Amino acid sequence: MNRISLPVLIMALVLGLPALFAQSDGDAGKGKDLYMKYSCYACHGFSGQNGPGARLVPMKMTTAGFTAYVRAPRTRQMPSFSAKVLPDQQLADIHAYIKTLPESKPAKDIPALAQFK
Numbered sequence: 001m002n003r004i005s006l007p008v009l010i011m012a013l014v015l016g017l018p019a020l021f022a023q024s025d026g027d028a029g030k031g032k033d034l035y036m037k038y039s040c041y042a043c044h045g046f047s048g049q050n051g052p053g054a055r056l057v058p059m060k061m062t063t064a065g066f067t068a069y070v071r072a073p074r075t076r077q078m079p080s081f082s083a084k085v086l087p088d089q090q091l092a093d094i095h096a097y098i099k100t101l102p103e104s105k106p107a108k109d110i111p112a113l114a115q116f117k
Helices: 006-020 028-037 063-071 088-100
Strands: none
Touching: 028 088, 063 088
16 A cells, blocks of 8 residues: 655645635536536436435535546446546536525425424
8 A cells, every 4th residue: 555655645735725615616507508418417316416326415515626526436326527528617617506506405394294203
């Protein structure tokens, strides 16, 4: 197993952290079109929170984190999308769109489900 020295790890974290906290500069309108074009809804649902794929709403990843995940998913179910197929700006647009999707209500706030406490 390769070991990374502590100074190298600290340097990597310091240099990488600003990108992880960067704000989305995407266009949600374009992102919605891309979400449909690339059939993201097929796995994540139209609401981003149902279907066989990972739940996207609430979106807690930054644009940079989302882009990194789409480029190299941690699961085999999610296909990877190279920058040639989906440029960073398009991923920023999709990220911006996902951020506009409302969260579902908690079960306690849905009358038909509240009875099953």
